[in-house]
Amino acid sequence: MRKIRLAIVRQKYRPDGGAERFISRALEALDDNSLELNIITRSWQGEPKPEWHLHICNPKKWGRISRERGFAVAARTCWQREQFDIVQSHERIVGCDIFRAGDGVHRVWLEQRARIISPFQRTLTQLSGYHRYVMAAEEAMFRSPSLKKIICNSLMVKNDIIRCFQVPEEKFAVIYNAIDSQRFMPATSAQRQQSRDKLGLPDGAKVFIYVGSGFERKGLKASIEALASTSAHLLVVGQDKQQSRYRQLAQRLGCEERIHFCGVQNNVIPFYHAADGLILPTLYDPFPNVILEAMACGLPVITSFTCGGAEFIVNGQQGYVCDALDVPALTSALQAVPLRSADSSMGDAARERVRNCSPAALADQLHALYQQVLQHA
Known part of the structure; x- marks a missing residue:
């Protein structure tokens, strides 16, 4: 039986990125004899497996638009030359068979961002050639007859695409990201104590964790403002x-001693183990992996309606959901999440909710999707 030649397109492959973690989990899960795996990328960090075929497309670039357009042209040239059976793109490039909408809809992100920027910045955004290019590329790709399937990692993103581009229902596959529930596990009381001691957190303090780079989009300002009127640490x-x-905001609000800037961490698990809950009131996020990680570690999650992860949360059961900028509602949620050492029921419900998001389930769904695409080729 001939192997299916699958090409995955990702402009820049960084092992710590959310899309890359989806790709690497999918590749590991799909790594069997029926598939030949090809990666089309501008640059690859880390060690690819010897059986993965790398296609480096790195044309010269002079700015953001030329970077996007140049890679799109080079990637399309590569896949047309190689005649792959399936091309799955994680970039907005016309002509792919499958698009994974891991970044959501650019137009919707700009609508949300407009809520927190100045009128002058809004005007600049409207005039920006880059934003216009991305929105045009996105629209052309979603309207292309070549596009057979769209992978969304949340119903929110699926609904955004239907609202903005009137794509028919049958083109969608909602496939949630996978989480390794054996690696991300609730802390034992000893692990919790050890993590808290190492971070210098006081005994009995309620502790929340915020995970993410890009503080403006992921809601750190609202998190600090909400936390300021509680006694919790972040x-x-x-x-x-x-x-x-x-830092200056925390100083102004008089809570700087309770906000701990920990930087980027290769291993976030000890930080989850020190916490009682995750707060991530993001302005727009299709479905951040950190929500799955936190829930697998038995942490209730406080997030926003504009986060795909909200689909996994019923208020008061696995955490709380409110508007990204509603500071009083965020404060109430922070106060309502219990200390895990006193009551773990909400965190236990969170872990139970992500139990089916396994790498094996992800692999099965992708396999079924690829078979569908090949049948209609």
Whole structure:
């Protein structure tokens, strides 16, 4: 039996990125004798497996538009030359068979971002050639007859695409990201104590964790404002060029001693183990992996309606969902999440909710999707 030649397109492959973690889990899960795996990328960090075929497409670039357009042309040239059976793109490129909408809809992100930027910045965004290019590329791809299937990692993104581009229902496959529930597990009381001691957290303190780089989009400002009127601590795992601005905000609100900037961490698990809940009131996020990680570690999650992860949360059961900018509602949620050492029922419900998001389930869904696409080729 001839192997299916699958090409996955990702402009820049960084092992720590959310899309890359989806790809690597999918590739590992799909790594069997029926598939020949090809990666079309501009640059690859880390060690690919010897049986993966790398196709480096790295044309010269002079700015953001030329970077996007140049890679799109080079990637399409590569896959047309190689005549792959299936091309699955994680970039907005016309002509792919499958598109994974891991970044959501650019137009919707700009609508949400407009809520927190100045009128001058809104005007700049409207005039930006880059944003216009991305929206045009996105529209052309979604309207292309070549596009057979769209993988969404949340119903929110599926609904956004239908609303913006009137794509028919049958083109969608909602496939949630996978989480390794054997690696991401709730802390034992000893692990919790050890993590808290190492971070210098006081005994009996309620501790929340925020994980993500790009503080503006992921809602760190609202998180700090909400936390200021509680006695809880916040572990900020991630980095941002504007970090000093968030430190100053914490100082102004008188809670700087309870906000701990921990930087980027290769292993976030000990930080989850120190926490009682995750807070991520993101302005727009298709479905961040950190929500799955936190829930697998037995943490209730506080997030926003504009986060795909909200689909996994019923208020008061696995956490709380509110508007990304509703600080009083976020404060109430912070107060309502219990100390895990006193009551773990909400965190246990969170872990139970992600139990089916296994790498094996992801592989089965992708296999079924590829078979569908090949049958209609």
